[in-house]
Structure formats: C-alpha cells, structure tokens
Amino acid sequence: MTAELTTISAHRASYERRFQRVIDYVHENLDRELDLIQLAEIACMSPYHWHRIYQSFYGESLAATVKRLRLQRAAALLAKTEQPIEQVARACGYPNLQSFTRIFSSVYGMPPAKYRKQGSHVQFSASPTIRSSTMFTVVMKEIEALHLLGLPHQGDYMGIGQAFDQLQGIAASRQLFGPHSRSIGIYWDDPSLVEEAQLRSCACLVVSAEQQANQAKAPLQAYDIAAAKCAVLQYQGPYSDMHAAYEWLFGVWLPASGYEAADVAVYEEYLNDPRETSPLDLRTDIYLTLRVN
Incomplete structure (x- = not known):
C-alpha cells in the first residue's frame, strides 16, 4: 500500500471512529436534549461543518435520526411495558405529553394510548384461537450463498438499530454500497430462552466476495450465509411489532407446514429504509432456513 493510500485509509478510519462515538452517544441519551455543538465536540469536528458531513454519511439530518430513534423506542415501550404514557414520553425525550402524542400520531397513525391497545402486537397476547386465525404471507425460496460484512450486537434485539446506524456510516465511508447491497440482520438466540442482555445479533450488509475479502477489517467482521431452502415470511409494519410475526411463523405456520427448521x-432482510419510510409501511422478509432430507 502506498503512503498516499495509507493516509487516506487512516483518515477514513478516523471519521468512522468519530461518528461511532456520536451514534453511541445519541442512542444512550435519547431521553435528554441533544445539542449540536456538544455532538460536534464528541465528533471532534468543526461545529460549522460537522452536521453537513453527518448528513452525507447517514442520508438524514441529525434531527431526523433522533426523531426516528425516539419514536422506535416509544413504540417498543408501549408494546412491551405497562409504563404510563407520560413516563414513556419522558424516557424518549418528550417532556411535553401533548407534543409526544402529536408526533407519535403523525408517524404511527394513532395516538400512543390507542397504539398500546390496538397495535398489531395486541392480538398476539390474546388467545391461541385469535393467533391461529391471523395470516401472514410465506413464500418458499431457494437462497444463493451470501457474503456479508457486519457489526455484532449484544443485548435487546430492538437495540440493533444502533449497530445498523454505525454500519451505515462505515459503509458510506468505505464506499461499500453497490448493486450487491442488501441490509440483513442475523439473530442467533431465542429471546424466550436467553436473557435479554445476552442476546446475540449482527447488523450486516450484503457485499461482493471481493469487498468482503478486502474490507473485513475492524470493526467490521465477515459472515456468510450458505445456500439453502428457506421459508420467507413477508412482514409489513413497525419493527417493534415484529415479534408477532415470529410467534405466528413458529407457533402456527411451521407445525402445519410439514417442514422442519x-x-x-433466523435472519431478516429490510426491504425499505426506515429513514425514508413510515413505520407502518416498513417491509421485512424473515428467513427461516429449512431442513432438507
């Protein structure tokens, strides 16, 4: 490697590390006011220019990132806990309940109280009869082998968004986006068997074999998905409600299908961009690899 290429590589790595610090700070402080000047200091960049660089890396403004992450956290808390709505609002950085209700309604199509009672997660806490009557579309696919670069994540699966945000910046820095690019999440553990803090997952980008060989450098790791026959559940809706689809896939579809897992x-492919898409319109394919006799 020439001295010039070494310098470029070191400069790129510096940008990646600095933006990772910003992403980590934002995810860990969603309940606080986030000041652009303070974030510029965390990034060790000029307050005048740093936000323009951030937007070019991540494809959205910092304000849009914060809003998206806060509302994702709010939806998860509404679906998974019985916290009062005022407490959920404060935990997501909205001290004013009226503004939280207005913003949440504009994105999720209903106010927080109604979402808690009528969101798609509710029907799956009901009786087995109701669950079995719910239908998702499952298609059978022969999957070709995939080469991936990814960032591992440990903890609540809903927290993998932090790894995906970091991956977005690194991929932009290393110019990894191209015709092979697909966004994949791998989930190794069963949340009903493994403690939340120990859940293992990975935020991944599908790349070419050449890109994988050249770019599997810290913090990115190489992963491969073998060619296989898969049942693919086509899900549409908020990520926070996706566990409902898993319960149906494993509890209803698989026992009746005649197949063995x-x-x-399990891995997921995210077919549209949460930075540009309403949570209600997010499309995700859930891949369950099947045993072939």
Whole structure:
C-alpha cells in the first residue's frame, strides 16, 4: 500500500471512529436534549461543518435520526411495558405529553394510548384461537450463498438499530454500497430462552466476495450465509411489532407446514429504509432456513 493510500485509509478510519462515538452517544441519551455543538465536540469536528458531513454519511439530518430513534423506542415501550404514557414520553425525550402524542400520531397513525391497545402486537397476547386465525404471507425460496460484512450486537434485539446506524456510516465511508447491497440482520438466540442482555445479533450488509475479502477489517467482521431452502415470511409494519410475526411463523405456520427448521440462525432482510419510510409501511422478509432430507 502506498503512503498516499495509507493516509487516506487512516483518515477514513478516523471519521468512522468519530461518528461511532456520536451514534453511541445519541442512542444512550435519547431521553435528554441533544445539542449540536456538544455532538460536534464528541465528533471532534468543526461545529460549522460537522452536521453537513453527518448528513452525507447517514442520508438524514441529525434531527431526523433522533426523531426516528425516539419514536422506535416509544413504540417498543408501549408494546412491551405497562409504563404510563407520560413516563414513556419522558424516557424518549418528550417532556411535553401533548407534543409526544402529536408526533407519535403523525408517524404511527394513532395516538400512543390507542397504539398500546390496538397495535398489531395486541392480538398476539390474546388467545391461541385469535393467533391461529391471523395470516401472514410465506413464500418458499431457494437462497444463493451470501457474503456479508457486519457489526455484532449484544443485548435487546430492538437495540440493533444502533449497530445498523454505525454500519451505515462505515459503509458510506468505505464506499461499500453497490448493486450487491442488501441490509440483513442475523439473530442467533431465542429471546424466550436467553436473557435479554445476552442476546446475540449482527447488523450486516450484503457485499461482493471481493469487498468482503478486502474490507473485513475492524470493526467490521465477515459472515456468510450458505445456500439453502428457506421459508420467507413477508412482514409489513413497525419493527417493534415484529415479534408477532415470529410467534405466528413458529407457533402456527411451521407445525402445519410439514417442514422442519434447520439448525441455522433466523435472519431478516429490510426491504425499505426506515429513514425514508413510515413505520407502518416498513417491509421485512424473515428467513427461516429449512431442513432438507
């Protein structure tokens, strides 16, 4: 490697590390006011220019990032806990309940109280009869082998968004986006068996074999998905409600299908961009690898 290329590589790595610090800070402080000047200091960049660089890396303004992450956290808390709505609002950085209700309604199509009672997660806490009557579309696919670069994540699966945000910046820095690019999340553990803090997952980008060989450098790791026959559940809706689809896939579809699941991690492909898409319109394919006799 020439001295010039070494310098470029070191400069790129510096940008990646600085934006990772910003992403980490934002995810860990969603309940606080986030000041652009303070974030510029965390990034060690000029307050005048740093936000323009951030937007070019991540494809959205910092304000849009914060709003998206706060509302994702709010939806998860509404679906998974019985916290009072005022407490959920404060935990997501909205000290004013009226503004929280207005913003949440504009994105999720209903106010927080109604979402808690009528969101798609509710029907799956009901009786088995109701669950079995719910239908998702499942298609059978022969999947070709995939080469991936990814960032591992440990903890609540809903927290993998932090790894995806970091991956977005690194991929932009290393110019990894191209015709092979697809966004994949791998989930190794069953949340009903493994403690939340120990759940293992990985935020990944599909790349070419050449890109994988050249770019599997810290913090990115190389992963491969083998060619296989898969049942693919086509889900539409908020990520916070996706556990409902898993319950149906494993509890209703699989026992009636005549297939056996292979001893391979489930993975998801995200078909549209949460930075540009309403949570209600997010489309995700859930891949369950099947055992072939």
